[in-house]
Amino acid sequence: MxxxxxxxxxxxxxxxxxxDDRILCFEADLGGRRHPFAxxxxxxxxxxGIAEATMVDxxxxxxxxxxxxxxxxxxxxxxxxxxxxxxxxxxxxGAGVTVVAPYAGxxxxxxxxxHHCLEDVAVLRAIPGVxxxxxxxxxxxxxxxxxxxxxxRPHYVRTGRNxxxxxxxxxxxxxxxxxxxxVWDHRAGADxxxxxxxxxxxxxxxxEARQREPGLGHAHLCYxxxxxxxxxxxxxxxxxxxxxxxxxxxxxxxxxxxLALLMPERVVTGVNAGRDWPSxxxxxxxVMARLGLDTAAVITATR
Amino acid sequence: MTVAPQxxxxxxxxxAERATRARRLVVDMAASPRGCxxxxxxxxxxxxxxxxxxxxxxxxxxxxxxxxHAAAALYAALHVTGVLAENPAPHYGQAGHPxxxxxxxxxxxxxxxxxxxxxxxxxxxxxxxxxRLAGRPGLGIxxxxxxxxxxxxxxxxCQVAAARGLGTFVLVVDRxxxxxxxxxxxxxPLPRLAERxxxxxxxxxxxxxxxxxxxxxxLDGDRSGATRPLAVVAATVKGKxxxxxxxxxxxxxxxxxxxxxxxxxxxxR
Numbered sequence: 373m374x375x376x377x378x379x380x381x382x383x384x385x386x387x388x389x390x391x392d393d394r395i396l397c398f399e400a401d402l403g404g405r406r407h408p409f410a411x412x413x414x415x416x417x418x419x420x421g422i423a424e425a426t427m428v429d430x431x432x433x434x435x436x437x438x439x440x441x442x443x444x445x446x447x448x449x450x451x452x453x454x455x456x457x458x459x460x461x462x463x464x465x466g467a468g469v470t471v472v473a474p475y476a477g478x479x480x481x482x483x484x485x486x487h488h489c490l491e492d493v494a495v496l497r498a499i500p501g502v503x504x505x506x507x508x509x510x511x512x513x514x515x516x517x518x519x520x521x522x523x524x525r526p527h528y529v530r531t532g533r534n535x536x537x538x539x540x541x542x543x544x545x546x547x548x549x550x551x552x553x554x555v556w557d558h559r560a561g562a563d564x565x566x567x568x569x570x571x572x573x574x575x576x577x578x579x580e581a582r583q584r585e586p587g588l589g590h591a592h593l594c595y596x597x598x599x600x601x602x603x604x605x606x607x608x609x610x611x612x613x614x615x616x617x618x619x620x621x622x623x624x625x626x627x628x629x630x631l632a633l634l635m636p637e638r639v640v641t642g643v644n645a646g647r648d649w650p651s652x653x654x655x656x657x658x659v660m661a662r663l664g665l666d667t668a669a670v671i672t673a674t675r
Numbered sequence: 676m677t678v679a680p681q682x683x684x685x686x687x688x689x690x691a692e693r694a695t696r697a698r699r700l701v702v703d704m705a706a707s708p709r710g711c712x713x714x715x716x717x718x719x720x721x722x723x724x725x726x727x728x729x730x731x732x733x734x735x736x737x738x739x740x741x742x743x744h745a746a747a748a749l750y751a752a753l754h755v756t757g758v759l760a761e762n763p764a765p766h767y768g769q770a771g772h773p774x775x776x777x778x779x780x781x782x783x784x785x786x787x788x789x790x791x792x793x794x795x796x797x798x799x800x801x802x803x804x805x806x807r808l809a810g811r812p813g814l815g816i817x818x819x820x821x822x823x824x825x826x827x828x829x830x831x832x833c834q835v836a837a838a839r840g841l842g843t844f845v846l847v848v849d850r851x852x853x854x855x856x857x858x859x860x861x862x863x864p865l866p867r868l869a870e871r872x873x874x875x876x877x878x879x880x881x882x883x884x885x886x887x888x889x890x891x892x893x894l895d896g897d898r899s900g901a902t903r904p905l906a907v908v909a910a911t912v913k914g915k916x917x918x919x920x921x922x923x924x925x926x927x928x929x930x931x932x933x934x935x936x937x938x939x940x941x942x943x944r
Contacts, residue, residue, distance in 0.1 A: 416808075418839070420835050421834065421838065423831040425793075425797070425831065430832075431801060432787065432801060433787075433798045433801025433802035434805045434808075436786065438809075439805055456794070457794065465787070
């Protein structure tokens with residue numbers, strides 16, 4: 373059975389900690405009652421309570437002492453409430469701390485505005501040196517966490533709530549290797565419009581769009597920081613002239629904006645969450661649709 | 676471990692002598708083109724020097740100046756304790772030198788960028804936690820200002836440190852009673868401060884923040900078996916050591932000329 377991104381994170385980290393006793397797992401009271409890491413490694417699991425900024429700053433101290441802290445709390449609280457701590461710890465110090473942030477985008481759905489996070493990539497992209505990942509599917513999440521554990525680099529990993537997907541073929545070159553800058557789902561001719569998907573639901577929508585419009589190209593990007601987007605842009609620009617970037621994020625500070633700057637000779641447009649503040653109930657797909665994020669919008673944008 | 680009386684006297688004299696030298700360096704930095712946070716730098720100096728001397732024991736103790744606006748005091752203290760070889764005063768605030776108005780980790784001995792208040796406290800708690808997890812000695816010492824205690828992050832960390840039984844975490848409060856816009860007592864008072872920490876589950880101590888022997892004694896305590904963090908409320912005087920500014924709210928940020936600096940340095944004892 374396919375697992376959600378946050379479940380894959382927990383299982384992967386629990387497994388990695390079997391052979392690496394420097395790995396520590398922190399939660400800010402949103403880890404649930406039966407966390408696999410807590411059950412397997414109780415001496416290295418810490419629920420610090422509802423104290424996000426403290427958790428990030430403490431992780432800097434632990435990383436300085438040689439530990440590998442992995443922190444998790446909902447994206448709106450990690451990226452926005454603890455933003456200054458992320459700047460100091462992940463950015464300024466470049467500490468080997470990994471922040472795993474579920475409930476990104478509007479996956480919080482009916483939980484409301486405080487639990488939505490359409491700004492996190494913009495915040496983290498503005499902090500140089502941080503590896504930003506938005507994996508699609510369990511194999512990609514596993515690869516991202518494994519790389520974070522060995523790389524010593526600061527990571528911000530965004531994921532959804534409970535949606536579970538299988539990663540695209542080619543998202544992992546081999547065991548222990550990083551997800552490539554571009555995961556090609558479908559290569560079309562240079563004249564075809566190429567969809568570029570970021571994150572779980574955007575990738576799902578692009579897959580659906582391409583089923584309806586087989587002539588479209590489709591590239592999926594797991595990593596969204598400047599370093600990886602620069603590598604991706606070189607590959608994308610060599611293959612297509614026109615791109616539609618789909619992301620569950622605002623246009624400001626998102627992947628489309630970045631790719632447009634990195635590919636000045638190419639046409640880059642976006643399908644994203646726009647400028648609205650979602651304030652109504654509904655499930656995840658319904659809240660996205662209210663923001664203009666659905667498969668029909670993706671297809672329309674390619675015309 | 677209690678230091679033997681004669682040795683304690685010798686050590687107190689050494690710390691006092693360092694503080695005098697450091698105060699003169701801070702005044703030099705106030706006479707730089709940039710000026711400096713003079714009042715809070717002079718109030719925290721004795722605490723810093725005692726804490727750095729405690730860390731010099733070599734057991735893995737780290738000291739974080741969380742009230743980063745007192746960077747001039749930190750640079751001066753690091754220099755007189757031998758951590759920082761270069762005299763920072765001639766280069767303070769100057770292009771091409773790392774001695775910025777709030778400290779960053781390019782300065783030897785500085786481990787965490789501070790100045791946005793509150794953050795140094797959880798960093799030190801994280802260091803304390805790391806030492807305990809590794810089964811190693813050493814403390815995480817954070818030095819905060821009393822104005823800084825208005826930041827929620829400080830109390831968030833106190834909650835976590837007490838809940839985790841972090842006996843290796845020490846928070847020293849430089850209680851000089853001042854902040855940027857005036858007096859702490861007028862802006863957001865802190866009545867019964869030591870009791871507040873006690874209510875969080877801390878061990879507490881109240882000391883004269885300008886008494887090297889008292890500071891050394893409280894920081895020297897054996898905390899290897901402690902299960903409660905320690906809060907030290909150190910009573911200090913803003914602008915301590917320079918009569919012209921002692922106790923004055925206007926001493927918060929000062930820029931002076933060289934002649935005045937030389938005059939002030941002569942009266943520092």
